[in-house]
Amino acid sequence: MRYFKRESYLEKIRGFYNDDGMIKVITGVRRCGKSCLMRTIEEELRGSGVPAERIAFFDLDRYGFRSVKTADQLERLIEPLLEVEGLKYLFIDEVQNVKGFEEVVNEFRAEGGFSIFITGSSSYLLSGELSTKLTGRYVEFEMQTLNYREYREMKGFLGMAADPNPAAELDEYILAGGFPKALDYTDLSDKRAYVKSVIQEIFERDIKRRVKIKNVSVFNVVRDYVINxxxxxxxLTNILSDLESKQGVRMNRETLNRYLQILEDAKIISRCARFDMKSRKSLAGEQKYYLADLSFYFALNTDNRINYGPVLENVVYRYARSLGYEVSVGRIGKLERDFIMRGSDMGYSYVQVAMTIMGSEKTEDREYRPLEQIRDNYPKFVITRADPIQRRNGIIHENVTDLIGQGLDFGARSS
Incomplete structure (x- = not known):
């Protein structure tokens, strides 16, 4: 089988292919492509000359391995590889299906001669012993669903035509979402049905098996509220008030906070905290939530109209996360910027996102002025949907289709 290469992730992992001291942990929302990424790594290893007997791939969600539920069973599955000479490459997909997998993984890591790759669909994978006992012995790679560029490239890989109008293709991507499997379906209604099945699968496999929810109907109300x-x-105060006044649902803060954390752990949503730019500290209280994939919203609603404000923010937020940026909502006093992004070099970028800055001077000023009032020399961006590119006071203006389509980052660049 040929696999679509998610090159942006492969280039981050390749340097660890032969590292038998670090466990490679690939996380991400269910069905975002983690299994195929590991299969691609396996394919590259075979292509480089690694013999088949030194590669083992165990998909614990598939027939033949679903009965592997205990640490002892997992250990027995791996043990025959000890007889194989040379560096072994061990791939374990959905490893959190095994209770106590941490001890087994650590055992074979400590044994030496194993380059280990594991995946999981929730943050529970990095809780407990894996994060405490193996501190400094694993490296995490978080996957997102397909971004706009990958969506276009995968369509080409599958022999599907892309719309020559980048903005129209962006709209199609927004409505269809970035789950790779959704590209197998032609009708939008079929894509939505598939995404609904993913939502249900996340609940059954990544939530229900690991946490106790007494009132599922109330949990679903919270889930739908945050997604919508x-x-x-x-x-928390605003959500509690809205749920009570608009839907007649009452709960305490602790329960609401727990439900939101469950949704985060299952990677359905991500919390984007507010960040005070003067103190360089996160602020408690208000925050924004972004979706793992925009199709979650459209799958739960019958409305196909695109509200470009939050939609483009979600697209940019997810793209920035895929590049490894830490993302916050920025504030100086009462002034707010859409995003503050911190890169691996600890430098910052400031980003405003809008459907358009065309139409009036007031519209343009609304996006530029918050950036113009920042008094440092870090790069500043205005991101729009499909505007003629402007130049103003050193601020970089990009259309989201060019930004993501060309694989650009949020560092400074020449005009």
Whole structure:
């Protein structure tokens, strides 16, 4: 089978292919492509001359391995590889299906001669012993669903035509979402049905098996509320008030906070905290939530109209996360910037996102002025959907289709 190469992730992992001291942990929302990424790594290893007997791939969600539930069973599955000479490459997909897998993984890591790759669909994978006992002995690679560029490239890989109009293709991507499997379906209704099945699968496999939820119907109300209000500034107090006044649902703060954490752990949503730019500290209280994939919203709603404000923010947020940026909502006093991004070099970038800055001077000023008032020399961006590119006071203007389509980052560049 040929696999679509997610090159942006492969280039991050390749340097660790032969490292038998570090466990490679690939995380991401269910069905985002983690299994295929590991299969691609396996394919590259075979292509480089690694013999088949030194590669073992165990998909614990598939027939033949679903009965592997205990640490002892997993250990027995791997043990025959000890007789194989040379560096062995061990791939374990959905490893969190095995209770106590941490001890087994650590055992074979300590044994030496094993380059280990594991995946999991929730943050529970990095809780417990894996994060405490193996500190400094694993490296995490977080996957996102397909971004706009990957969506276009995968369509080409599958022999599907892309719309020559980048903005129209962006709209199609927004409505269809970035789950790779969704590209197998032609009709939008079929894509939505598939995404609904993913939502249910996440609940059954990544939530229900690991946490106890007494009132599933109330949990689903919270889930739908957060999904329907993605990109909006909110707080626990606001959510509690809205749920009671608009839906007649009452709960305490502790329960709401727990439900939101469950949704984060299952990687359905990500919390984007507010960040005070003067103190360089995160602020408690208000935050925004962004979706792992925009199709979650459209799958739960019948409305196909695109609200470009939060939608483009979600697209940019997910793209920045895929590049490894830490992302916050920025504030200086009462002034707010859409995003502050911190790169691996500890430098910052400031980003405003809007459907358009065309139409009036007031519209343009609304996006530029918050950036113009920042008094440092870090790069500043205005990101729009499909505007003629402008130049103003050293601020970089990009259309989102060019930014993501060309694989650009948020570092400074020449005009």
């Amino acid at each position: 209000n993605f990109g909006a500034t909110t707080s």
